[in-house]
Amino acid sequence: MALAVPAGSLTIPCAGHISLATNLAALEQLSPDWRELHAASAHAHGVFQSADWCLTWARIYAKPELGIEPCVVTGYEDGALVFVWPLMKVKKGPLTILRWLTDPLAQYGDVVVKAGADARPWCRRAMEFLRRLKGIDCLRLRHVRQDSAIYPFLKEQFTRAGEADEAPCLDLTPYPTEAEYDKRYSREQRKRRGKIRKSLESMGKVDFAMLPPGSLMDRAMEQAVDQKRNWLAERGLYSKPLQCPYLGPFLRELSRNGGGSVSLVTSCLTAGSRPISWEIGLRFGKTHFGFITAHDTSLTDASPARLHMDMSQRQAIKDGMRIFDLMIPGDPHKQSWSNARMTVHNFHAPLSLGGSLYGYGYLSLLRPIVRRFYYTAPTAIRTRFTRFFST
Numbered sequence: 001m002a003l004a005v006p007a008g009s010l011t012i013p014c015a016g017h018i019s020l021a022t023n024l025a026a027l028e029q030l031s032p033d034w035r036e037l038h039a040a041s042a043h044a045h046g047v048f049q050s051a052d053w054c055l056t057w058a059r060i061y062a063k064p065e066l067g068i069e070p071c072v073v074t075g076y077e078d079g080a081l082v083f084v085w086p087l088m089k090v091k092k093g094p095l096t097i098l099r100w101l102t103d104p105l106a107q108y109g110d111v112v113v114k115a116g117a118d119a120r121p122w123c124r125r126a127m128e129f130l131r132r133l134k135g136i137d138c139l140r141l142r143h144v145r146q147d148s149a150i151y152p153f154l155k156e157q158f159t160r161a162g163e164a165d166e167a168p169c170l171d172l173t174p175y176p177t178e179a180e181y182d183k184r185y186s187r188e189q190r191k192r193r194g195k196i197r198k199s200l201e202s203m204g205k206v207d208f209a210m211l212p213p214g215s216l217m218d219r220a221m222e223q224a225v226d227q228k229r230n231w232l233a234e235r236g237l238y239s240k241p242l243q244c245p246y247l248g249p250f251l252r253e254l255s256r257n258g259g260g261s262v263s264l265v266t267s268c269l270t271a272g273s274r275p276i277s278w279e280i281g282l283r284f285g286k287t288h289f290g291f292i293t294a295h296d297t298s299l300t301d302a303s304p305a306r307l308h309m310d311m312s313q314r315q316a317i318k319d320g321m322r323i324f325d326l327m328i329p330g331d332p333h334k335q336s337w338s339n340a341r342m343t344v345h346n347f348h349a350p351l352s353l354g355g356s357l358y359g360y361g362y363l364s365l366l367r368p369i370v371r372r373f374y375y376t377a378p379t380a381i382r383t384r385f386t387r388f389f390s391t
Contacts, residue, residue, distance in 0.1 A: 047108075050284065097358070105250075141348070165345075211268060229242055
C-alpha cells in the first residue's frame with residue numbers, strides 16, 4: 001500500500017510530498033529509486049538503510065506471523081525520490097511501536113536523504129504524517145550516530161533514552177600497506193600476537209581464508225552463529241537477533257546478492273583442519289563492518305579471535321578498504337583495534353498516552369537502571385532476566 005500526502009507546508013519544497021510503503025510489494029517497487037538515492041547520498045554507516053539490506057531482511061522477517069509490518073516513509077521532489085526513512089511497526093504488549101526497519105539486526109539507524117539536502121525539513125514533515133496515522137504509540141530509534149543525517153532532528157525533537165554508547169573504528173588510511181599497519185603495534189603487542197600464533201600452530205598450520213558465497217560460506221556462517229551463541233550463554237547473555245531462527249536464511253540470502261551495494265564477506269581462521277575463528281562482515285563502499293565475530297569457545301584462553309582480527313584488518317587493507325568499523329558496543333577489548341570513535345544515542349518520541357508511559361517510564365527511567373544492574377550482576381542472576389533486557 002502507498003499513501004500520499006500533498007505538500008502544503010513550507011518545511012519541504014513546494015513540489016514535494018510524503019508517501020508511505022507498508023508491504024513487501026511496495027518496497028520491491030521502490031527499490032530501484034531507493035538504490036539510486038542511496039548510492040548517491042548515503043554515508044558508509046548507512047549500510048543498514050540500503051535497499052539491498054532492507055529488502056533482503058523484509059523478504060525473510062517481514063511476515064504477519066512475526067508481527068512485523070514495514071512502515072517506510074518516502075519523500076519526493078518533482079517526482080524524484082529524495083528521502084527514505086525505513087521504519088517498521090512492531091507490537092510491545094498492547095502498544096504499537098515504530099522502530100528502525102531491520103532493528104535489532106541493524107547496528108546503526110539513519111535516514112537516506114538527497115546529497116547536500118538538510119534532512120530536518122523532511123523529517124519534520126514525515127513526523128506530521130506519522131502523527132496522523134492511527135494506532136501508533138511511540139517511536140523508538142536506537143543506535144543513532146552523532147554524524148548521521150537524522151541526528152540533528154532527533155536531538156531537537158526527540159528524547160534521549162539511556163546512556164550514550166560508542167562505535168569504535170580503525171581508520172585505515174594511515175596504513176596503506178601491511179608494513180605500515182604493523183608499525184601501529186607496540187613491541188609488547190607484536191610479541192603477544194606471536195605467542196598466540198605459536199600456541200595455535202601446535203594444532204597445525206594456521207590459515208586465514210576469505211570464503212566465496214556458497215556451501216563453504218554457509219557452513220562457516222552457521223558455525224560462527226553457533227559459537228557466538230555458546231559464548232553468550234556462558235556469560236548469561238542473550239541476543240535476540242542471534243537466537244532468531246531466521247538469521248541463517250537471511251545471511252545466506254544476503255551473501256548471494258551479488259552486484260548489490262552491500263557485500264557480505266566471511267572469513268575463517270583454521271589450525272590444521274579445524275576451524276577456530278570466524279568473522280561475518282559487511283562491506284559498503286570503502287568501509288568494512290565487523291558484523292559478527294566468533295571463535296571456538298573451547299579455545300577462548302588461546303585467543304584465536306585476537307589473531308583473526310589482526311588478519312581481517314590486514315585483508316581489509318589489501319582489498320582497498322579505508323575504514324574498519326567494529327561498531328557498537330564500545331567494549332574495552334575493541335580499543336587496541338581502533339583509533340577513532342563515534343558517539344551513539346537512543347531516542348524516543350511518544351504519540352499516545354501509552355507511548356508516553358513506555359517512553360518516559362520504561363525507556364528513559366526504568367530500563368537504564370535495570371540494564372546497569374543486569375550487566376554487573378553475577379551470571380546466575382543475569383540469566384534469569386536476560387531475554388527481557390536484551391534489546
